[in-house]
Amino acid sequence: MSGHSKWANIKHKKARSDEKKGKVFTKIAKEIIIAARDGGGDPDNNPRLKALIQKAKGVNMPNENILRAIKRGTGEIEGGNIEEVTYEGYGPGGVALMLSIVTDNRNRTAADIRHLFSKHGGNLGEAGCVSWMFRKKGLLTLNSEDIGMDADEFMLIAIEAGAEDVREDSGVLEVITSPEDFSTVKEQLENYGIRFDSAQVAMVPETIVDVNDLETAKKVLKLVDILEDHDDVQEVYANFSIPDDIMEKVQLQ
Structure with a gap:
């Protein structure tokens, strides 16, 4: 996950255009609609909705948009x-890829995604073809330079807060939790003044594919980028890891 997380963090720090921001709002609104439909409109009794409201506020989504999606x-x-x-x-x-989709037209979306996979060197598979490589976990990521304390101290605090694991790779820290403990761990770490670049319940890979070739890395990141940009794709989960020197070359091109 670390290669993908680092790429996500790089993109997170880039300024978004108004068009991009609008697309982010639309995607989060869809998630909020699903969460409110399945668990009710009260965030105090609906942890998923509560986390999504925090996510929406984190990207400055207007309150009226949030309330409209809940309703x-x-x-x-x-x-x-x-x-x-x-x-x-x-x-x-x-590289294994899992896509979380929210759609009002399954046939249209399936055709779109199949086309994108095929066009960019991938293959859309059957249900279950890669899901066995992933586990649902809480995932909190941030730059190790932003923790405001010694890395060992941070790791100890995270574990004491209930984290299952803390990983560091190329300056990116990943805090792994159970889905049930995600909100508690996040809140306790935020009490120390820690702010995360991303925080979500995600499908975390247990099997990693090392991508050590520049051209393959460019193709993988291009496919992930294009899939993430599709209106119906909420999240793209992948199991690639790209070395720093290769990632730097990709960024320069």
């Missing part, structure tokens, strides 16, 4: 029927 989910405002699906496949170099 759509609870049925107070009418809206089209949307559903959650997961797509799985392989990218260049045998």
